[in-house]
Amino acid sequence: MTWLRRAGIALVVLLVLGGAAYWYYVADGAVPAQTSYKTDIAGWRQLVSGDTSQSPNEIRIEFVGRDTMPFIAVQGGGASKDFARTRASFQLNGPAGSVIIDSTMDKEIAAKAQRGDGATFDEAAYGRVISAMGVAAHVAVTHEHIDHIGGVLRFPSPERLAERLVLTKQQFEGLEHSKGIAIPPAYAAMAHLDLTAPTRIAPGVVMIPAPGHSPGSAMFYVRLADGHEVLFLGDVAWAISNVRTPAMRPRFVEQFFMAPENRAEVGDEIRALYDLSKAEPGLVMIPAHDDAYIGELITSGLIKPQFVIDGP
Numbered sequence: 001m002t003w004l005r006r007a008g009i010a011l012v013v014l015l016v017l018g019g020a021a022y023w024y025y026v027a028d029g030a031v032p033a034q035t036s037y038k039t040d041i042a043g044w045r046q047l048v049s050g051d052t053s054q055s056p057n058e059i060r061i062e063f064v065g066r067d068t069m070p071f072i073a074v075q076g077g078g079a080s081k082d083f084a085r086t087r088a089s090f091q092l093n094g095p096a097g098s099v100i101i102d103s104t105m106d107k108e109i110a111a112k113a114q115r116g117d118g119a120t121f122d123e124a125a126y127g128r129v130i131s132a133m134g135v136a137a138h139v140a141v142t143h144e145h146i147d148h149i150g151g152v153l154r155f156p157s158p159e160r161l162a163e164r165l166v167l168t169k170q171q172f173e174g175l176e177h178s179k180g181i182a183i184p185p186a187y188a189a190m191a192h193l194d195l196t197a198p199t200r201i202a203p204g205v206v207m208i209p210a211p212g213h214s215p216g217s218a219m220f221y222v223r224l225a226d227g228h229e230v231l232f233l234g235d236v237a238w239a240i241s242n243v244r245t246p247a248m249r250p251r252f253v254e255q256f257f258m259a260p261e262n263r264a265e266v267g268d269e270i271r272a273l274y275d276l277s278k279a280e281p282g283l284v285m286i287p288a289h290d291d292a293y294i295g296e297l298i299t300s301g302l303i304k305p306q307f308v309i310d311g312p
Contacts, residue, residue, distance in 0.1 A: 035269075037271070048221075065114055066118075069115060070083065088294065100140070102149075104129060134161075138164055149175070154181070173216070198221070207219075208221060243285055243287075
């Protein structure tokens with residue numbers, strides 16, 4: 001066999017191996033055809049069936065930070081384009097007081113967590129989130145990653161917040177991944193919710209266990225007083241297209257650029273969300289980081305910009 005033939009064979013082998021690696025780590029976003037994860041919307045509705053008069057009547061948002069990442073890092077096999085990523089906190093307002101979902105992070109944490117030369121941080125927006133947390137009836141997070149729980153960890157009076165903080169056992173145990181941020185003793189001493197089943201945490205609001213992206217990941221089902229239904233996905237999906245396609249994050253992101261997630265669990269959840277979206281087209285799903293899609297929801301009037309701060 002001539003050296004040229006040997007070189008040709010070696011090149012073919014390298015191309016095959018490279019193609020297989022690209023498919024495995026970058027292009028494969030497939031979710032299972034069937035899922036064992038239960039999205040029992042009938043059960044969620046039953047949990048809040050008596051809450052109509054006290055349910056939230058509006059959803060508000062604060063955009064604390066924004067940055068960009070390649071869409072191919074958001075969705076396996078995704079297009080080569082930029083994905084505008086928001087770092088946001090949500091406020092549910094109603095007669096029973098407000099519920100804050102996700103506390104985002106302060107400027108110091110954002111400087112380490114956000115990526116790209118175009119990253120922005122809104123100090124005033126973060127200040128409004130902290131102020132709103134100070135008077136909220138309940139504060140909860142979709143999971144324990146620092147860009148979602150950073151404001152809780154850095155809240156100026158953790159002893160006072162702990163009285164109204166919904167922190168699950170799974171989230172607290174996962175705070176070992178909090179990038180070296182100190183965990184206030186008040187959060188260790190407080191009662192932690194063992195979230196093993198959907199649980200009503202406030203009028204019209206149900207917290208749903210969704211481990212996979214992190215051990216403490218959760219979603220929030222919200223039934224507004226006017227009947228609109230919303231499901232906050234946290235980071236189960238980064239973009240609405242993850243659900244609509246459906247497709248997962250690529251393996252190279254899961255394994256090398258974030259705390260390792262359980263791919264099988266996340267795949268089950270995305271398949272379940274896709275199936276639920278087909279069965280319940282009126283249910284609005286909100287991924288935490290999809291800036292463009294959240295902008296559409298603001299334009300539609302479902303979400304209003306900027307928190308309102310009421311109370312002492």
